[in-house]
Amino acid sequence: MAFERNPDLYRKDWRWQEGDLTVTRTCHWSAPGCHDSCGVLLYTDKDDKLVKIEGDPNQTYNNGTLCMRCLNMLEAVDHPDRLKYPMKRAGERGEDKWERISWEEALDIIEENVRRIQKEYGPESIVGMMGTGRNCNWAVPLITYAGFGSPNFALGFLSGDSCMLPRAAIGAAVMGDLPIIDAAQFWPERYDHEGWKRPDYVFIVGNNPLKSNGDGFLGHWIVEMMKMGTKLIVSDPQLTWLAAKAEIWLQGRPGTDGALALAMIHVIIEEDLYDHQFVDEWCYGFDKLAECVKEWTPERAEEITWIPADKIRRAARLFASGNPSSLQWGVAVDMNVGGIPQAHAWIAMNAICGNIEKPGGNLIARDAYGMVLSYPYGYDKYVSPEMQALRIGLDFSPLHRFAAGAATAHGDSILQCIETGKPYPIKMIWFQSTNPIANMAGEAPRVYDAINKMDFVVVVDVFKTPTAVAFADLVLPAAMSCERNSIRGWWTPTRAITKVSSYYEAKSDEEIVVAVCSRLNPENFKPRTDLELLEEAVENGIDNPPFTYAELTKMVDSWPERPYGMHELGLLRSDGQPGFNTPTGKIELYSIVLEALGDPPLPYYEEPRESPQSTPELAEEYPLVLTTGHRSYEFFHSEHRQQPTMREFHPWPLVEMHPDTARKYGVADGDWVWIENTRGRCRQVVHETPTMDPRVINAEHGWWFPEQGAEEPSLFGVFDSNINNLTNQCVTGATGYGAPYKSQLCKIYKCTDENSDVMPSKQVTELGGFKYDRIQYSDDAVHDNTNEEVLGGRKYVY
Amino acid sequence: MSIKDHGLLINYDFCTGCHSCEVACKKEHDLPEGQWGIRVLQDGPREKEDGTWEYTYMPLPTTLCDLCEARVEEGRLPTCVHHCQARVMQFGPYEELARELSNMPRTVIYAVK
Numbered sequence: 001m002a003f004e005r006n007p008d009l010y011r012k013d014w015r016w017q018e019g020d021l022t023v024t025r026t027c028h029w030s031a032p033g034c035h036d037s038c039g040v041l042l043y044t045d046k047d048d049k050l051v052k053i054e055g056d057p058n059q060t061y062n063n064g065t066l067c068m069r070c071l072n073m074l075e076a077v078d079h080p081d082r083l084k085y086p087m088k089r090a091g092e093r094g095e096d097k098w099e100r101i102s103w104e105e106a107l108d109i110i111e112e113n114v115r116r117i118q119k120e121y122g123p124e125s126i127v128g129m130m131g132t133g134r135n136c137n138w139a140v141p142l143i144t145y146a147g148f149g150s151p152n153f154a155l156g157f158l159s160g161d162s163c164m165l166p167r168a169a170i171g172a173a174v175m176g177d178l179p180i181i182d183a184a185q186f187w188p189e190r191y192d193h194e195g196w197k198r199p200d201y202v203f204i205v206g207n208n209p210l211k212s213n214g215d216g217f218l219g220h221w222i223v224e225m226m227k228m229g230t231k232l233i234v235s236d237p238q239l240t241w242l243a244a245k246a247e248i249w250l251q252g253r254p255g256t257d258g259a260l261a262l263a264m265i266h267v268i269i270e271e272d273l274y275d276h277q278f279v280d281e282w283c284y285g286f287d288k289l290a291e292c293v294k295e296w297t298p299e300r301a302e303e304i305t306w307i308p309a310d311k312i313r314r315a316a317r318l319f320a321s322g323n324p325s326s327l328q329w330g331v332a333v334d335m336n337v338g339g340i341p342q343a344h345a346w347i348a349m350n351a352i353c354g355n356i357e358k359p360g361g362n363l364i365a366r367d368a369y370g371m372v373l374s375y376p377y378g379y380d381k382y383v384s385p386e387m388q389a390l391r392i393g394l395d396f397s398p399l400h401r402f403a404a405g406a407a408t409a410h411g412d413s414i415l416q417c418i419e420t421g422k423p424y425p426i427k428m429i430w431f432q433s434t435n436p437i438a439n440m441a442g443e444a445p446r447v448y449d450a451i452n453k454m455d456f457v458v459v460v461d462v463f464k465t466p467t468a469v470a471f472a473d474l475v476l477p478a479a480m481s482c483e484r485n486s487i488r489g490w491w492t493p494t495r496a497i498t499k500v501s502s503y504y505e506a507k508s509d510e511e512i513v514v515a516v517c518s519r520l521n522p523e524n525f526k527p528r529t530d531l532e533l534l535e536e537a538v539e540n541g542i543d544n545p546p547f548t549y550a551e552l553t554k555m556v557d558s559w560p561e562r563p564y565g566m567h568e569l570g571l572l573r574s575d576g577q578p579g580f581n582t583p584t585g586k587i588e589l590y591s592i593v594l595e596a597l598g599d600p601p602l603p604y605y606e607e608p609r610e611s612p613q614s615t616p617e618l619a620e621e622y623p624l625v626l627t628t629g630h631r632s633y634e635f636f637h638s639e640h641r642q643q644p645t646m647r648e649f650h651p652w653p654l655v656e657m658h659p660d661t662a663r664k665y666g667v668a669d670g671d672w673v674w675i676e677n678t679r680g681r682c683r684q685v686v687h688e689t690p691t692m693d694p695r696v697i698n699a700e701h702g703w704w705f706p707e708q709g710a711e712e713p714s715l716f717g718v719f720d721s722n723i724n725n726l727t728n729q730c731v732t733g734a735t736g737y738g739a740p741y742k743s744q745l746c747k748i749y750k751c752t753d754e755n756s757d758v759m760p761s762k763q764v765t766e767l768g769g770f771k772y773d774r775i776q777y778s779d780d781a782v783h784d785n786t787n788e789e790v791l792g793g794r795k796y797v798y
Numbered sequence: 799m800s801i802k803d804h805g806l807l808i809n810y811d812f813c814t815g816c817h818s819c820e821v822a823c824k825k826e827h828d829l830p831e832g833q834w835g836i837r838v839l840q841d842g843p844r845e846k847e848d849g850t851w852e853y854t855y856m857p858l859p860t861t862l863c864d865l866c867e868a869r870v871e872e873g874r875l876p877t878c879v880h881h882c883q884a885r886v887m888q889f890g891p892y893e894e895l896a897r898e899l900s901n902m903p904r905t906v907i908y909a910v911k
Contacts, residue, residue, distance in 0.1 A: 009872065064880055210883075244851040644831060
């Protein structure tokens with residue numbers, strides 16, 4: 001490097017003094033949230049006020065770099081709209097009238113309602129929900145299990161659990177674990193780690209890692225590997241910057257990556273490009289896989305995916321030629337009804353190419369030191385077997401029951417449970433760090449109706465969200481990351497999150513766990529402070545963490561030993577034998593587990609339920625394929641909209657379309673356009689780009705407008721630009737996993753004064769919503785997925 | 799050596815357009831809405847005749863850029879260099895930066911001050 005930093009200013013201590021300022025070396029997670037935890041230096045003044053944030057150059061996870069959201073942290077922490085005190089509703093739901101109360105009074109209200117509902121309906125009638133990938137991953141489950149005594153913890157009505165959980169479930173079923181790309185992130189010395197090599201090819205499917213940073217993987221690590229010579233193959237309906245740099249960009253029809261996967265496997269097997277030794281030693285069911293992809297020629301896949309067959313062939317050949325190649329997969333794999341079989345296919349493709357557990361390939365990821373601070377935390381300790389049997393969606397599918405993270409109740413089933421009262425009524429929802437009517441629920445107006453049926457709703461968050469104004473009977477202020485003691489334990493390293501400042505009466509997620517659980521369940525729930533809770537979490541680490549929480553704070557991070565070839569070393573199975581943690585000890589291309597559960601044991605392709613191919617008549621009225629959910633640097637899902645700096649960069653929701661598409665429908669760059677389908681409509685601003693397929697448009701999610709009115713019918717305009725007016729609930733794969741957020745049909749037309757008279761927020765909150773038939777699961781679908789009729793109706797294409 | 803002898807090297811081949819330099823600069827210099835010390839310009843995406851795509855970001859220091867002189871005097875890097883997510887920026891004496899160019903195509907050195 002041309003210029004070195006002064007090591008006295010960037011120390012490896014955990015805390016030091018710099019003039020009047022105290023510098024604390026720690027990491028950030030949420031709030032505001034993301035999926036990573038970069039090393040940060042937090043500068044506080046003598047009043048313990050955060051005055052500056054910098055990236056920590058001595059944390060090799062991010063090497064001092066930060067994204068724009070962390071760089072703008074002070075704007076979040078000091079934002080005048082932050083929730084400062086507990087508040088109870090002083091008017092009707094949907095009004096913005098509140099009364100400030102104390103935490104003790106809030107706990108009284110919680111206890112009174114929880115006790116009443118437990119007595120009248122049973123603990124199972126209380127549901128706890130959270131948003132994606134935060135460090136309340138264990139807090140909200142704990143409150144649900146230990147506080148309410150309910151088995152029903154879920155993500156915020158997320159349809160089909162379709163964020164990582166399908167990949168985690170199928171990974172657990174067919175290889176015992178979840179594989180992630182090896183960017184040397186398992187070792188503090190990173191790219192200098194002995195034995196590590198950069199992959200020859202990274203195949204990116206279903207995500208733009210630079211913006212999404214999914215699953216503990218910092219997307220810009222891919223750029224580091226590109227500098228070392230790694231080449232890319234990218235499957236994405238939009239031209240990302242990475243796609244523009246790729247050897248091959250596969251621009252497919254949204255929702256059809258499953259067909260792409262089968263065709264790539266077809267090429268790799270037919271042209272004998274696979275790793276015979278790895279297949280012989282470590283894969284099970286190769287012949288059956290070969291048989292099942294036999295008919296999946298690239299030409300057949302081209303008809304489905306719109307990707308030219310020769311490009312599919314080239315992509316398969318390049319991927320197979322890498323020594324190694326690796327797979328960077330993302331949420332779009334989950335967000336279609338065929339999420340499970342598609343993920344199975346990608347695992348199979350990667351496995352037969354021999355990339356698993358190889359340097360620069362894909363490595364099995366487990367939480368460091370076995371500290372699983374996630375959905376199952378406390379489930380068996382606090383929820384009785386009788387109560388566990390009542391978990392909603394438990395009977396949806398055997399895979400859902402047995403899969404990793406299985407303590408999650410099923411979002412669609414909870415919705416249906418609320419709507420029908422079967423098998424039992426839901427009376428209370430506790431929302432913490434989730435704003436489901438903005439996202440992650442699909443079919444937002446339907447979810448709005450459902451939540452309004454609750455007797456009692458609590459919202460815990462950092463801002464007064466549309467969800468809080470619409471439904472909350474009680475609002476509790478959450479602390480931001482710099483205001484909490486916590487742990488980042490999701491993969492590696494284990495990192496301490498250290499409290500440096502406070503904000504009025506906001507409490508951290510951990511403090512809220514302690515306050516609620518020690519009030520509701522004082523005999524069984526022992527921790528009495530956040531620090532006691534964290535020490536207990538460290539003690540619960542099954543691989544003996546070599547530190548206490550207090551020690552970890554001063555260590556800043558801790559990296560467990562992590563050799564390559566864990567399956568060869570006997571480190572994956574509880575019996576200590578070599579092999580993967582599956583019945584055969586191998587990666588199951590043909591899955592013994594799925595077969596036993598009555599699910600299709602081989603990968604297959606499932607066409608989106610709504611598409612030009614499956615519903616051609618519908619496509620006549622709604623001719624455009626709609627994909628949603630792509631990310632931007634400025635926002636994490638529905639967060640950050642109140643920060644002026646983020647809105648300066650990204651003021652309005654954008655819908656991307658080809659200039660020909662815009663012309664065809666009489667709109668132009670910068671116009672507001674209505675996006676509509678059978679379920680509803682919303683409006684966004686046209687962004688023309690020649691990189692889109694003219695048959696596809698790409699709309700943003702998560703938009704609300706904190707600068708607009710809070711009270712209904714406005715609700716900060718949450719429904720006006722809400723692409724989830726058009727998405728589904730209760731349309732999932734047969735396993736209950738996978739939902740079609742990424743592939744709908746729609747039409748567009750220019751916004752005019754005449755057609756904008758009734759805005760969607762008014763339509764939803766005052767006029768009973770959009771009129772259409774809401775899809776329900778049939779009883780068969782819910783209770784018996786081995787039923788031939790149900791399977792037949794799902795369009796499996798072997 | 800004075801800061802006038804120091805420049806900014808940017809390997810724009812790998813600039814991802816993530817805005818970190820822009821926001822870091824705004825915060826360091828407390829710049830109001832609409833003001834920038836460094837701006838990320840964009841060329842493309844545009845399909846070339848061979849079917850590949852031109853899609854380039856190019857950070858451009860503005861007249862407000864002072865190379866974070868106060869930071870540099872303390873022994874810190876300019877904040878854009880420190881925080882660049884793609885790690886494509888370097889700060890240093892021109893001669894040292896110039897030596898980097900020979901094996902780093904699509905790179906510029908800015909003389910700012």
